[in-house]
Amino acid sequence: MPLQHHPADVGADAQFLDTNVPRKGLYDYIIVGGGTAGCVLASRLTEDPTISVLLLERGGVHDTFTMRCPLLSASYAQGKHPSVRWNSTPLTAANGRVLEILTGTVLGGASRFNAMLYTRGSPAQYDEWRRQGRVGWSYADLEPYFIKSENAVSTSGYYHGSEGPWSNRHFDEFLFSSFPHAVKAAQDLGISYTDDANAPEGPCVSCAKIPVTLTSDGKRLSTFDAFLPPSITTQRQRLTICTDTLVTKIDFDVGGVQPVASGVFFKPYESTPKQQPFYARAKKEIIVCCGAIETPHLLLLSGIGAKDHLTKHGIKVIKDLPGVGRNLQDHVGTTITYKVPLSDTFHALESSLTRALTEFLNYLIRGRGLFTYPTLQVSIFAKSDKLGDNAKPSVEETNRETFPDIEIMPIPHECTYVASQTSQGFFSFICVPLQPKSSGTVELFSHNPRANPKVDLGFFTREGDIEVVRKAVRLAMALGERMRTNGYQMENHLIPAGDSDEQLDVFIRQNVRTTYHYASSCRMAQEHDTVPGVVDDELRVHGVSRLRIADASIFPDVVATHLQAPVVMVAEKCADMLKKTWSATN
Ligand SMILES: Cc1cc2nc3c(=O)[nH]c(=O)nc-3n(C[C@H](O)[C@H](O)[C@H](O)COP(=O)(O)OP(=O)(O)OC[C@H]3O[C@@H](n4cnc5c(N)ncnc54)[C@H](O)[C@@H]3O)c2cc1C
Numbered sequence: 001m002p003l004q005h006h007p008a009d010v011g012a013d014a015q016f017l018d019t020n021v022p023r024k025g026l027y028d029y030i031i032v033g034g035g036t037a038g039c040v041l042a043s044r045l046t047e048d049p050t051i052s053v054l055l056l057e058r059g060g061v062h063d064t065f066t067m068r069c070p071l072l073s074a075s076y077a078q079g080k081h082p083s084v085r086w087n088s089t090p091l092t093a094a095n096g097r098v099l100e101i102l103t104g105t106v107l108g109g110a111s112r113f114n115a116m117l118y119t120r121g122s123p124a125q126y127d128e129w130r131r132q133g134r135v136g137w138s139y140a141d142l143e144p145y146f147i148k149s150e151n152a153v154s155t156s157g158y159y160h161g162s163e164g165p166w167s168n169r170h171f172d173e174f175l176f177s178s179f180p181h182a183v184k185a186a187q188d189l190g191i192s193y194t195d196d197a198n199a200p201e202g203p204c205v206s207c208a209k210i211p212v213t214l215t216s217d218g219k220r221l222s223t224f225d226a227f228l229p230p231s232i233t234t235q236r237q238r239l240t241i242c243t244d245t246l247v248t249k250i251d252f253d254v255g256g257v258q259p260v261a262s263g264v265f266f267k268p269y270e271s272t273p274k275q276q277p278f279y280a281r282a283k284k285e286i287i288v289c290c291g292a293i294e295t296p297h298l299l300l301l302s303g304i305g306a307k308d309h310l311t312k313h314g315i316k317v318i319k320d321l322p323g324v325g326r327n328l329q330d331h332v333g334t335t336i337t338y339k340v341p342l343s344d345t346f347h348a349l350e351s352s353l354t355r356a357l358t359e360f361l362n363y364l365i366r367g368r369g370l371f372t373y374p375t376l377q378v379s380i381f382a383k384s385d386k387l388g389d390n391a392k393p394s395v396e397e398t399n400r401e402t403f404p405d406i407e408i409m410p411i412p413h414e415c416t417y418v419a420s421q422t423s424q425g426f427f428s429f430i431c432v433p434l435q436p437k438s439s440g441t442v443e444l445f446s447h448n449p450r451a452n453p454k455v456d457l458g459f460f461t462r463e464g465d466i467e468v469v470r471k472a473v474r475l476a477m478a479l480g481e482r483m484r485t486n487g488y489q490m491e492n493h494l495i496p497a498g499d500s501d502e503q504l505d506v507f508i509r510q511n512v513r514t515t516y517h518y519a520s521s522c523r524m525a526q527e528h529d530t531v532p533g534v535v536d537d538e539l540r541v542h543g544v545s546r547l548r549i550a551d552a553s554i555f556p557d558v559v560a561t562h563l564q565a566p567v568v569m570v571a572e573k574c575a576d577m578l579k580k581t582w583s584a585t586n
Pocket residue numbers: 032033034035036037038056057058059076102103104105106107108109110111113114115116117118119245246247248289290291292294295298515516517518550551552553562563564565567
């Protein structure tokens with residue numbers, strides 16, 4: 001199957017729906033959004049050769065050397081990149097600053113350019129979801145789905161998979177000397193080192209080696225590469241993938257007990273507003289996988305959301321569902337930065353042509369070195385309630401018992417929005433509160449599907465978050481101090497002016513950034529929960545039939561780790577739920 005059908009090949013002309021639909025544009029399932037989750041779902045559903053799936057993705061395929069090379073594909077801040085970027089609304093709690101919103105426009109979504117870190121999160125967090133009433137979402141329920149997708153190359157244990165299509169591995173060695181120094185500093189502060197960040201029995205407070213989704217020859221392994229390789233896309237006759245195609249609206253049959261999602265309208269991504277849409281119909285279900293920003297956007301455009309908001313934008317209300325676009329969460333990051341030897345940072349590539357060429361050759365010949373993007377080889381997880389004034393964490397509990405609310409990422413690069421000076425090397429700690437109480441919103445800017453939604457990240461709008469960040473920054477400063485004492489050459493560059501709460505708060509508000517972990521904007525919870533839900537435990541949208549969501553938007557709360565492995569788990573589980581539902585019906 002080619003990956004770049006034109007919308008006209010896969011759907012009916014929406015102008016002539018009545019005559020065209022029975023002959024053209026009819027599928028068992030329609031998946032909207034071929035990103036991280038969408039590729040997994042399309043792959044799993046078409047394992048059954050009798051099942052037809054249409055996967056619609058607004059971005060292109062971009063199967064190029066640049067997009068396979070981890071460093072080059074991750075350079076989303078530069079040049080032409082398959083992503084859209086726009087500004088959030090001003091953040092009141094961050095001195096009115098606006099932050100960049102960035103989402104992928106490419107088959108494979110954010111997994112085509114993210115940092116490739118593979119972390120599942122702690123069993124305790126999923127068990128907490130179960131305690132909150134989410135049936136089927138305890139860690140015991142979910143572990144099989146993590147295992148199913150995984151091929152863990154560097155780690156083993158009953159909880160790891162070895163036969164899944166999605167490999168993860170450790171880098172062979174530490175590629176910057178700041179990493180072993182960070183490990184030593186953490187150990188000096190009483191934080192134990194673990195080489196398996198995903199071990200359920202591992203320490204919750206830890207300095208953990210982080211695996212990445214990378215092939216043995218140094219290529220990025222996105223969900224597009226892993227789940228939709230040519231062996232699948234060329235063999236599965238009933239899998240239709242249509243790229244460069246924007247879904248503008250979900251269609252509903254109304255008049256029954258509740259609205260039934262029946263089809264979708266779509267256009268070429270680069271078309272004019274006057275272009276007539278095409279239409280495809282789903283015999284079984286439509287699954288939205290557009291990510292935590294665009295999934296609520298598409299639902300709102302389709303008439304599912306808070307009634308007042310829809311009416312204000314002249315959109316016919318299909319289902320009054322106030323949870324849509326509420327509770328957007330992210331891991332806000334505060335960065336402290338040090339000047340370090342240039343050669344021990346990614347900046348060496350920018351400042352020295354010789355080093356850049358050497359590294360590039362190393363990558364071409366051996367698939368090793370800085371072009372494999374070893375940006376975060378270890379990370380430090382902590383619990384704020386266990387951090388005393390001297391920043392000493394207590395370390396007894398395992399991931400099964402509890403989950404961290406702080407991550408400190410050591411990064412051999414400058415990570416603020418301040419332009420980097422290429423003649424200087426920088427090292428950063430990004431300090432992240434992993435269990436934020438604050439949340440923001442995704443709303444319509446206009447009823448035009450091409451207008452980016454209005455995104456309020458809502459950082460620090462609830463009490464408690466900034467206190468956690470303060471503790472994280474203090475811990476990071478203690479780690480930096482210890483690295484220096486242990487002999488790593490570091491000079492303060494951008495760190496708080498002092499240690500008082502006031503000085504830290506000024507610094508934090510001035511320096512917060514997003515870590516692009518958008519989540520929970522269509523959370524899985526009861527419709528009228530205190531924080532209203534959008535999908536039930538089977539990922540079905542409340543109050544409408546035959547419509548599910550499978551992506552980062554459904555997490556009841558943002559998972560206290562990096563999100564791609566949990567997103568893939570959600571897609572795996574969704575595929576199973578669909579298979580069960582429809583095998584029972586048939
Ligand atoms: C820069 C960056 C670095 C990150 N680093 C890491 C990391 O190292 N490790 C980690 O675990 N997580 C990381 N994350 C987070 C993680 O990658 C994402 O949370 C996850 O991939 C999101 O998956 P998703 O399926 O929900 O959405 P996406 O992967 O964003 O997929 C959504 C897809 O839907 C498509 N789409 C949207 N609207 C429409 C429409 N109307 N019609 C058709 N198609 C549409 C988009 O083009 C996109 O391809 C990072 C994220 C970013 C942005």
